[in-house]
Amino acid sequence: MIWRLLVLLGVSVVLLMGVECRIREGKTLTFRRTQHSDSQGRMRRRPRRDASSSPGTSKPSRGPPFTSCRLLLTPAEHEVLDDNTHETGFNGDDGSYVILTWVGDDTGVVLVLSTISGPVHPLNEGGSTRLYRSTDYGKSFRDISQSINHTFIKEEFGVSVGPGISVILTADTPVLNNPGGIIFTSTDAGATFKFIQLPFHLAQPIAYHFSNPDYLVALSIDGGLWLSLDFGAWWTKVHDGVHSFSWGAGINLFFSCSRVDAVEAEERGDLILKRTKDLGKTFTIIHEDIYSFGYIGAFLFFSVMEDPRSPRVMYFSSDQGDTFSQALLPSASTEQFYSILDGDEDMLFLHVDNPGDTFFGTMYTSDDRGILFSKSLERHLFDGHRKSDFTNITSLRGVYLTNKLDVDGRIKSVISFNRGGTWRPLNKPENTNCGDKIKSCNLHIHGEHSRNNHIVPMVTLSEPAAVGLVIAHGSVGDSLSSSQHPDVFVSSDGGYNWRGTLRGPHHYTILDSGGLIVAVEAHREGQVKTIKFSTDEGQCWKLYNFTDQPFFFAGLASEPGTNAMTVSVWGFRPEEDGQPMWVAVTIDFQSLITRECNDNDYEEWLAHSTEGGGSERNGCVLGVKETYRRLKKQSVCRNGRSFVVKKKQSPCLCTREDFLCDFGYYRHVNTSECVRQPSTANKTYELCLNGEEDELLTEGYRKVPSDRCEGGFSPQLIKQTVKACGIKPSPAPPAKSTSSxxxxxxxxxxxxxxxxxxxxxxxxxxxxxxxxxxxxxxxxRNRTPIYRFANLRLQDDENSTTVDHESGTSSNSTACQQDSDDDLIE
Structure with missing residues (x-):
């Protein structure tokens, strides 16, 4: 029912933390106070800049614990942790925020920016910043504010960390009083900074090249595209009227710009997509009349308005824009949008919204060219805040998790173990019950829309180095519920089986490549002093009081990559004068878990396998069996920083499960067989590519991208007949009559x-x-390759829609940054 959806999606049920925590670029976190009070009521609530959220409190923990395994720290263990727990206070004011950033890999360098109100320096109209630096993973900090002249650093731009140990700080300078903006650059992980006066004012953060930290690109507030090849020391304007940009492969740089004769500098739907592959010396027009574009994996994608009154269509290129084709997807009207959910070098996941305020759409998966798309999941949830619950489970290959909206308005979780080929409900956790009244008992996972509505403080967490480990908030029943208390669940096999581990909402993180999990409960009053940790993937937990003075919780901070064994708990504590003090408590668990793991601590684990499964296909996913060497749950030791995931691979015989249904086909209910849609029966697809028209005969299957099966099932995929296309012969002239x-x-x-x-x-x-x-x-030579499928009908189960594809041409945290999914909406 629609009222259920509106209640769930439109109402902020609870606020689980008093501070907003944002992750930036996988290495930077921003903590901002939104509400705080003490017993005397001297602290006041301040309005937030982002007014989309309302403050509240979390519900108290309910129900018995999932397990009675609660281990007490021994006095010796407590003493060891006390000796290796370090607390640091940072100056701040009643409206401050802090930005925390790791610099480099395994350098131990952490930078912290804390704001201070009021002008302190001629450059600082509106505030200044305290800059702190740690070289021991956050155990101690040194104030280095003088290295940036106490200059106020922009909150929305903050700190940019590039490849290696390069850092850029962007100052907040008035446009009227300065010819350009100010940045501070560092090439030694923040030990020293260089002051640089820019010849322009930044419109958005400076973008690093993926591999070369000296190559920078920036967009000015007047639409100028600027390049620097010496890490910001010298800048050159290379183009005007630019709307957005993105680095591609190599030194390819893509950008959209307005027409020279355009009245409006940012006329959406009337932009030109260009590319430079020689750092601004020459330019190539890829396509005109685009609405927006992006780059992810190995794919360049853009939406095109071929007519101001017509819907938009999507184009893709897998060769940096040299050639491109229109994707075989439904077009999107002004009330719809496209959203690239995920992508790599092999395939893309794309959501196409349904017309109207339905909060759902259809998910498609692409082939390795980004042209042929197959329907993967219908009624895929995409809520009113333009948030998707789609999650890549990075701890096991081919696993994705998301939520769908049933016709009755209920939200249910589904999981795929073969890159979107098939989806199924999540199994009920082994230590939970639904009750007799629940007919369908499954686990349902809270995603991004639940976090956005403050139902849970965190979304699903997985790491590539922690093989098979998944941590998530969820509830058990016939659907996802905002009224039911969210608990923490853990899977050790990539999402096949789950168990309840912690009652109530928590903040959590993974350390030591999965050998250690730490969590902090999201208390109702917002103050914390206890951290929980587990060395057996959440089966048993130990509790440690890391401070005698509780403080308002802001977030957990640990070094990216899960190799570290230190974690910092961030928050703020009211002082006697009524002003708060930012606090970071860093706990080093390496002092407690001292034994290095040996060969006896590891086991061989066949991924995607079932217990007792003796069939030849047991463990075969995407055409390969993968056997991992991973830590046993009962082993209490540390993997260490040098730990590397090891696995053995062996190919499997191909079956229908290794294939997707081709365009115009669908998988028959309860079978793996692909059958032709009734509307396309006995019709031949016509393909026009590079000036030749191919007759495409298909048996309805195409291999899942990245699937590496061998032999076995082998459908006849393509039988081509080459014919001329694009040039129609002129009609023969009529015969002339003559008497001679x-x-x-x-x-x-x-x-x-x-x-x-x-x-x-x-x-x-x-x-x-x-x-x-x-x-x-x-x-x-200059012709756009066109994929033309004659008389092809996209079959929608509820209301069949005819889609004309007669014309066209051709996205971790990931690379589509300038044109986000939301930019493909309006």
Whole structure:
């Protein structure tokens, strides 16, 4: 029912933390106070800049614990942790925030920015910043504010960390009083900073090149595209009227810009997509009339408005824009949107919204060219805040988790173990019960829309180094519920089986490549002093009081990559003068878990396998069996920083499960067989690519991208007949009537005439063939490849929709940053 959806999606049920925590670029966290009070009521609630959230409190823990395994710290263990727990206070004011950033890999360097109100320096109109630096993973900090002249650093730009140990701080400077903005750059992990006056004012954060930290690109507030090849020391404007940009592969740089004669500098739907592959020396127009674009994995994608009154269509390129094609997808009207959910070098997940405020759409998966898309999941949830619950489970290959909206308005979780080929409900956790009244008992996971509505403080967490480990908030029943108390659940096998581990909402993180999990409960009053940790993937927990003075919780901070064994608990504590003090308590668990793991601490684990499964296909996913060497749950030791995931792979025989249904086909209910949609029966697809038209005959299957099966099931995928296309022969001129008739009386005359005519015909044919070749070369040299599927009908189960694809041409945290999913909406 629609009222259920509105209640769930439109109402902020609870606020689980008093501070907003945002993760930036996988290495940076921002903590901002939104509400705080003490017993005397001296602290007041301040309005937030982002007014989309309302403050509240979390519900108290309910129900018995999932397990009675609660281990007490021994006095010796408590003393060890006390000796290796370090507390640091940072100056702040009643409206401050802090930005925490790790610099480099395994450098131990952490930078913390804390704001201070009021002008302190001529550059600081509106505030200043305290800058702190740690070289021991956050155990101690040194104030280095003088290295940036106490200059106020922009909150929304904050700190940018590039490849290696490079850092950029962007100052907040008034536009009227300064010719350009100010940045501070560091090439030694923040030990020293260089002051740079920019010749322009930044419109958004400076973007690093993926691999070369010296290559920077920036967009000014007047639409100028600027490049620096020496880490910001010198800047050159390379283009005007730019709307957005993105680095591609190598040194390819893509950007959208307005037309030279355009009145509006940012006329959406009337932009030009360009590319430079020589750092701004020359430019190539890829396509005109685009609405927005992005780059993810190995794919360049953009939406095009071919007519101001027509819906948008999607184009993709897998070769940096050299060639591109229109994707075989439904077009999107002004009330719909496209959203790239995830992507890599092999395939894309894309959501196409349904018309109207339905809060759902259809998820598609692409082939390795980003052209042929197959329907993966219908009624995929995409809520009113434009939030998707789609999650890549990075701890096991091919696993994805998301939520769908049933016709009755209920939200249910589904999981795929073969990259979106099939989806199924999550199994009920082994230590939970639904009750007799619940007919369908499954686990349902809270995603991004629940976090956005403050139902849970965190979404699903997984790490590639922690093989099979997944931590998530969820509830057990027939659907996801906002009224039911969210608890923490853990899976050790990539999402096949789950168990309840912690009652109530928590903040959690993974350390030591999965050998250690830490969690802090989201208390109702917001103050914390206890941390929970587990060395057996959440089966048993120990509790440690890390401070005698509780403080308002802000978030957990640990070094990216899960190799570290230190974690920092952030928050703020009211002082006697009524002003708060930012607090970071860093706990080093390496002092407690001292034994290095040996071979006896590890086990061989066949991924995607079932217990007792003796079949040849047991463990086969995406055409491969993968056996991992991973830590035993009962082993209490540390993997260490040098830990590397080891696995053995062996190919499997192909079955229908290794194939997706081709375009125009669907998987029959309760079978793995692909059958043709009724509307496309006995029809041949026509394919026009690079000037040649192919007759595409298909058996309805295509291999899942990245699937590496061998032998076995092998459908006849494509049988091509090459024909000319794109050039239609002119109609023959009508025969002219004449009264003059030539007669050939003798055989010799006839023979001579035949030879002469034959020679002329041969010459004419050679000329025609040569002309056709020349014309085709001229036409197809600049011709956009077009995939044209004649009379193809996309079958929608509820209301069939005819989609015309007669014309067209051709996204961790990930690379689509300038044109986000929301930019593909309006």
């Amino acid at each position: 008739v030539t007669h050939f009386d003798t055989p010799r005359e006839k023979l001579v005439l035949i030879l002469v005519c034959a020679g002329a015909v041969i010459i004419v044919l050679i000329a025609i063939v040569s002309a056709v070749i020349v014309v085709r070369r001229v036409i197809y």
